[in-house]
Amino acid sequence: MPDRVVQAPWLQHLLEAIYRGQWQLLQWLHRLGLVGTHDGQAAWPWGRRLSGENLLIDLGQARALLISLGALLFVVLLLLAAWRWRRLRWPAGISALLALWATPWPAAHVLLVPAQASSFHQPTVPWSDQAIQAGAQYYAQHCVQCHGVRGDGHGPLAAQQRVWPPNFAGPLLWQRGDGDLFAHVRHGMHDRQGQPTMPGFAQQLSVPETWQLLHYLRALAAGQVLRATGEWAQAVALPDMQLRCSASNKTSVRDWQGQHLRWVVGAVQEVLPDPRVVTIWLPADGHNAPQQLPPAVDCLVTSQQSARQVLGILLGQERTSDAPALGNVQLLADRHGWLRARNGAGSSAWSEDDLICRTQPSAALEGASAALAEDGLGRLLRLMDATPVRFVKGGRLH
Numbered sequence: 372m373p374d375r376v377v378q379a380p381w382l383q384h385l386l387e388a389i390y391r392g393q394w395q396l397l398q399w400l401h402r403l404g405l406v407g408t409h410d411g412q413a414a415w416p417w418g419r420r421l422s423g424e425n426l427l428i429d430l431g432q433a434r435a436l437l438i439s440l441g442a443l444l445f446v447v448l449l450l451l452a453a454w455r456w457r458r459l460r461w462p463a464g465i466s467a468l469l470a471l472w473a474t475p476w477p478a479a480h481v482l483l484v485p486a487q488a489s490s491f492h493q494p495t496v497p498w499s500d501q502a503i504q505a506g507a508q509y510y511a512q513h514c515v516q517c518h519g520v521r522g523d524g525h526g527p528l529a530a531q532q533r534v535w536p537p538n539f540a541g542p543l544l545w546q547r548g549d550g551d552l553f554a555h556v557r558h559g560m561h562d563r564q565g566q567p568t569m570p571g572f573a574q575q576l577s578v579p580e581t582w583q584l585l586h587y588l589r590a591l592a593a594g595q596v597l598r599a600t601g602e603w604a605q606a607v608a609l610p611d612m613q614l615r616c617s618a619s620n621k622t623s624v625r626d627w628q629g630q631h632l633r634w635v636v637g638a639v640q641e642v643l644p645d646p647r648v649v650t651i652w653l654p655a656d657g658h659n660a661p662q663q664l665p666p667a668v669d670c671l672v673t674s675q676q677s678a679r680q681v682l683g684i685l686l687g688q689e690r691t692s693d694a695p696a697l698g699n700v701q702l703l704a705d706r707h708g709w710l711r712a713r714n715g716a717g718s719s720a721w722s723e724d725d726l727i728c729r730t731q732p733s734a735a736l737e738g739a740s741a742a743l744a745e746d747g748l749g750r751l752l753r754l755m756d757a758t759p760v761r762f763v764k765g766g767r768l769h
């Protein structure tokens with residue numbers, strides 16, 4: 372079950388309002404020329420920002436914030452009434468003071484966290500096989516000596532650092548917003564005494580290269596989490612890939628948004644055509660796909676080399692010269708593009724056990740089951756639709 376799932380709708384709305392509100396404010400300030408640009412996007416002008424991610428950990432504070440907002444609204448209404456009707460002045464004024472006094476204000480240190488100029492920056496590079504592959508190269512060049520091949524913080528230089536580099540195979544990269552990670556990689560990090568702990572790479576990496584690197588880090592982390600636990604605690608989207616489709620002029624995975632996608636890797640003979648899913652085929656290494664695609668296949672991946680490498684990273688089976696090639700595997704993505712299930716056995720054998728990204732405990736899924744004669748794939752697709760992914764990355768709902 373994803374760590375950062377938010378079940379309560381009020382909390383979802385509150386987090387969304389906090390993020391959107393600040394982001395919109397920044398865009399307006401930028402349009403009015405009141406804030407400048409940093410690394411290509413509007414620069415957050417303050418040293419602090421409101422933190423949705425802390426409210427997620429401390430529900431009491433989230434409730435306090437909601438009550439405070441209600442109280443503020445009440446006070447504004449009272450003041451308006453006092454302004455409109457003079458005789459209400461005293462009672463309205465006293466009620467407003469009482470409301471302000473009785474309100475459980477949230478703690479400032481929970482609600483406000485340090486911010487960087489790029490805290491609200493968003494990736495300018497799409498989540499694609501080519502971006503992740505490029506990021507892998509930069510990682511090997513600049514980062515691996517401290518962070519290690521698996522991103523676990525066990526690179527050869529790790530022990531010489533002031534603090535130990537973190538293990539990426541956990542929630543860390545999803546707790547941070549894109550913009551904060553971007554700032555940490557470009558401008559480095561410091562400890563409380565102001566001493567550098569992690570070097571900055573703004574001189575060595577361009578802005579797009581930094582985003583590619585961050586895409587790679589999340590892909591690497593996802594693969595290591597899956598390898599260790601058999602599940603994705605954080606939701607992972609199917610990366611964009613270049614396609615050739617038989618009955619459509621679509622040319623990339625992104626063009627298929629809104630559909631259930633079945634990503635078939637390796638042999639395709641056993642796979643049956645299925646109108647419920649769009650089937651995207653990545654043939655085994657060294658296998659040339661025929662010009663006429665097999666009947667079960669809707670699209671062929673044409674960016675095959677990067678797609679294979681990225682699949683290995685996402686599944687935690689990074690290929691080295693002595694590791695075996697990837698076997699046959701199929702992955703299902705839901706209508707929003709999140710990868711939800713994996714199966715090594717063939718299209719007819721899907722079952723709930725293949726879910727690798729669950730959004731609710733299995734017991735809760737039972738309620739959604741229809742006892743009709745439904746095959747495993749049908750049940751999985753229905754479960755995916757009934758339990759959409761709702762998780763928070765850096766305080767922002769996805």
Ligand code: HEC
Pocket residue numbers: 509510513514515516517518528532533534535536537547551552555556560561562568569570572584588
């Ligand atoms: C000289 C060693 C070293 C190198 C090289 C290095 N890092 Fe780090 N990195 C660290 C240390 C140490 C930390 C922990 C810093 C801290 O918590 O104060 C860290 C932390 C991080 C974090 C966590 C940031 C956060 O928000 O907590 C990320 C992400 C990261 N590094 C990415 C990279 C990337 C990408 C590269 C390559 C471009 C890289 N690092 C190169 C040592 C290094």
